[in-house]
Amino acid sequence: MGLENLSENEKLFIGLPFLIIGIFLLGMFLKTKYEKEVEVSKCPICKESYEYAKLVDGLCPKCKIKTIDMNVYYNIKKNKYIQIYENLLKKINK
Numbered sequence: 692m693g694l695e696n697l698s699e700n701e702k703l704f705i706g707l708p709f710l711i712i713g714i715f716l717l718g719m720f721l722k723t724k725y726e727k728e729v730e731v732s733k734c735p736i737c738k739e740s741y742e743y744a745k746l747v748d749g750l751c752p753k754c755k756i757k758t759i760d761m762n763v764y765y766n767i768k769k770n771k772y773i774q775i776y777e778n779l780l781k782k783i784n785k
Contacts, residue, residue: 735758
């Protein structure tokens with residue numbers, strides 16, 4: 692079956708969904724390509740989160756100390772909890 696046997700309306704009916712899907716996928720691609728990830732940092736003392744671009748020299752406006760990147764902050768916290776958990780297991784297994 693070829694497209695030559697179809698009327699113009701049938702061809703439009705078949706082609707229009709592909710065109711809409713193509714435009715949608717192109718929009719999604721361009722959005723992810725030009726979308727910028729916001730860098731967020733956290734104060735280790737007051738625990739407030741800030742957009743890094745809005746901070747002056749990366750300092751917490753309340754505590755006036757250097758903030759830590761959010762990912763680094765939570766990795767440190769996660770590692771601390773893992774150490775506490777491992778120490779607790781060692782005490783239990785003694």
